[in-house]
Amino acid sequence: MLGLTFVMKHPLRYFTITLSLIVAVAMQATEVNVSPGLLERAVGDDRDNVTTLIVTGAVNAADLHFVCTSLPSLETLDLSGVTVEAYNGKTLVANRGDFPASTLPAYILSGLKASTVILPGSITSIGEGAMMGAAVQSLEIPAAVRSIGDNAFCGCDGLTSVTIPATVEDVGRGVFSSCRNLKTVSYGLHDIPASAFAGCTSLVSVETPSGLRSICREAFRQCVSLAGFDYGTSLVTVGDFAFSHSGLEEAVMSSCSGLSHIGKQAFGNCDRLTSVSLPDGVTTLGAGAFLDDTALESVNFPAATRTVEPYTFKGAAAVNDASRLLSGDVDSIGAFAFAGMDKVGEVVLPSRLADIGDNAFEGWLSLNTIRAEEIEGVPSLGNDVWAGVYAPGVFLYVPDDLKGEFMSAPQWKEFNITQSGTIDMTRELGGMPSTAVSVAWDGPTLTITSDSKPIETVKLYDIAGRLLHSCDNIASSTFTIDTGGFTTDFYIIHVTTPPAAVSFKTARR
Structure with missing residues (x-):
């Protein structure tokens, strides 16, 4: 009654008082002490x-x-002051109605809207998907927790920093996957589980223990902001797709003396990765380990690895030096293993190499030399191993006793085959008899001499067919070119002494 009278006389003041009451109710804090199963009753109707x-x-x-x-x-x-008791009753979540004690139950807080959550200090485990998709913005793992289930905090976009202490003994797969705003991680265990941080697109820093042993499948897949990672010295294995599509700029693992396995596409599609350093003890380098790493410039192939798996370095177009791409004991090269390295000019084939798969060296447009002087036999070839390579413009150096076999073998016979220990300084490609025009080298200076008519034009190309030098109206029996400014040692020369013309391959001494 008093309220009604007050409204009629002082409507503005009533409005103000009523508004204050609404705000007070909206900010209600509730503290309850309960027994299992009685929390809903304790909160009451004002939930x-x-x-x-x-x-x-x-x-x-x-x-x-x-x-x-x-x-x-x-x-x-x-929830810091509660204990969690066992439950066995009606189905609650994920078709489950049986939950153990001392555990944050599986999926039980999945999708929780609260931004601040303090977990029970007494729990020893966190169940599968327990807080999947929750809006929590900060998280502290209680000291008593020993295990965390699969996907426990998957999709918690409010998290920016997490610490998993060394007291935790077991962590499930996907534990923090797809936490898109997670930036920093302190991880205390020696093994990083599968998909642990996959899809954490803002992740920039990961602190790991010195004894880190394994990085499992897809652990950091699509972590596009992760530019660096400390692999320590104790790492043994890197799983399939572990860092694929990540932002890594270098991968320095040379100090990991026990590293033996790198899985398929472990570093695939890392388009900012420029440098990789591997220890010689790696025995398995999975298919596509560095697939389509378009910025990769420097990488060494481990001495203990015998097989180059398919697609291992396919698309690593920035590599221009192949001297460290093949160890001396490699016996097999898989399909498309080195395809797309269009800047490499020379490759050395290992002595024990026995077979090369389909399209393994496809697109090596700058190739001018294949060195196979130490090879023990003619390797068998798959289809289109050298697709896109102008084979007649490539010098292939082979042992004396294998030259005949190379010259009769499909694909190999297309190259300019030369016995080991010799250099075919001039090879006639066409036109007038080569005795009419000769070439000679004096250091970087190339001299072209015509024994018959005056030289009219000279064009100098690299092995890939790119024009390096051209001169017309020479009208002399000799012509010199200083090749000191060119990086290649192998050339094609086209000489005209009208009405005749001749082309030569030549190698600078």
Whole structure:
């Protein structure tokens, strides 16, 4: 009655007072001490207005399910003072109705809207998907926790920093996957599980223990902001796709003396990766390990690896020096293993190489020399091994006793085959008899001499067919070119002494 009278006489003041009451209700904090299964009764009918909930006593999965599904305004949840009891009853989440004690139950707080959550200090494990997709912005793993289940915090976009202490003994796959705003991680275990941080697109820093042993499948896949990673000295294995599509700029693992396995596409599609350093003890380098790493310039092939798997370096177009791409004991090169390296001019084939797969060296447009002087036999070739390579313009150096076999072998016979220890300084490609025109080298100076008519024009090309030098109207029997400014040692020369013309291959001494 007093309120009604007040409204009629002082409407503005009533409006103000009523507004104040509404704000007070909207910011309601509730603190309750409960027994398992009684949290809903303790909160009461005003559940829609609870923004802060502090719980002590004991709860079970049913109580936590109530918190997640029935408190729409909840911003802060403090469970630090509770113990979690076992639950066996009606199905709550993910078709489950049986949850153990001392565990944050599986999926029980999945999708929780509260931005601040303090987990029970007494729990020893965090269940699978326990807080998947929750809006939590900060997280502290209780000291008593020994295990964290698969996808426990997957998709928690509010997280920016997490610490997994060394006291945790087991972490499931995908534990922080797709946490898109996660920037820094401190990780205390020696093994990083599969997909642990996959899709964490803002991740820039990962602190790991000195004894890190393994990085499992897809652990950092699509971590596009991760430019560097400390591999330590104890790493043994890097799983399939572990860093694929990440932002890594270098991968320095040369100090990992025990590293033996790098999985397929482990560093594939890292378009900012420029340098890779591997220890010689690596025995397995998976298919596509560095697939389409378009910025990769420097990499060494481990001495203990015998097989170059398919697609290992395919698309590494920035590599221009192949001297470290093949170890001396490699016996097999898989399909497309080195395809697309269009800047490499020379490759040395290992002595034990026995077979080369389809399109293995496709697109080596700058290739001018294949050195196979130490090879023990003619390697068998798959289809189109050298697709796109102008084979007649490539010098192939082979042992004396194998020259005949190379010259009769499909694909190999297309090259300019030369016995080991010799250099075919001039090879006639066409036109007038080569005795009419000769070439000679004096250091970088190339001299062209005509024994018959005056030289009219000279054009100098590299082996890939790019024009390096051209001169017309020479009208002399000799002509010299200083090749000191050119990086290649192998050339094609086209000489005209009208009406005749001749072309030569030649190699600078």
